Amino acid sequence: MRNIAALFSILMPGFGQIYNGQFIKGVFFLIVEHFDNVFGKINKAIHLDFNGLHQQAVEVANFEYMLFYPGFYAYCIWDAWYYAKPNADKTKTAIPFVIGGFLGEISAILANRLQIPTLTVGMLMIIPMICGMIIFRKQ
Template identity: 30%
Template sequence: MNKGMFEKLLWSIALPGFGQLLNQKYVKGILLISLEFLVNIQSNFNKAIISSFLGNIDTSIEQIDFQWLMFYPCLYFFSMWDAVKDANGKNEATPFLFLPFVFAAYFVTLGLIYSTKVKLFGILLGPIFLPMLFVIPGILIGLIIKKFITRFIK
């Protein structure tokens, strides 16, 4: 990953749509930022983040609108993938670039679904911290599958 791609990835992590703005994809960037605000506000995501960081997991579970928050992982990881893809241009050196992002979105969604039930070491992590932990296996599985497919194709 070159410097430009990494920069766009980090800006997309900060806020979906920022990477697209840096790539001069203004309509796409504004659309993604608007969708992020819509989902964030409708799901009460920021309130739940504050409650979770203050250790009030039960309060964060009560505050979250899960129906809206279920859109967030796909929006978030699509924005990251799209920013990196556009920063990469037409370079074919990164086939299947999407796989780690797609699997991260799948796993974060699963983490969100089970966030009210799953406890790690007897601790309920809730709808903020458990999905964040699920990013790690999602990216790793996506990278492993990407490596397997690219070796199989060559």
């Protein structure tokens, strides 16, 4: 089921690929996600941001690694969703996921200028992806 594969990837990039039976690709995505998360200090920044320490979250994050994450995250979700159905249309179905990745990148770039929790803005990237899954569910 396509939506289950995508939801697994929303939880952790690579899980959707493993669910689809693409074990090597899934493990590779898990390793890339792990190293990007550790070197970018993304979990620490999320923890601080959710606890109201926005400025400290911005200071602790390593943006050289963090700026890679939203695009990678959106790609992993699209990849799991797309490859869960044989013969799906690749050209149109990627558009909502590209929009989601773009929103995540913009929120990461503007993190130090936003007065609200950056992660909240970053999570907006999931909305176009879910809309795309609904709109293109038959393709």
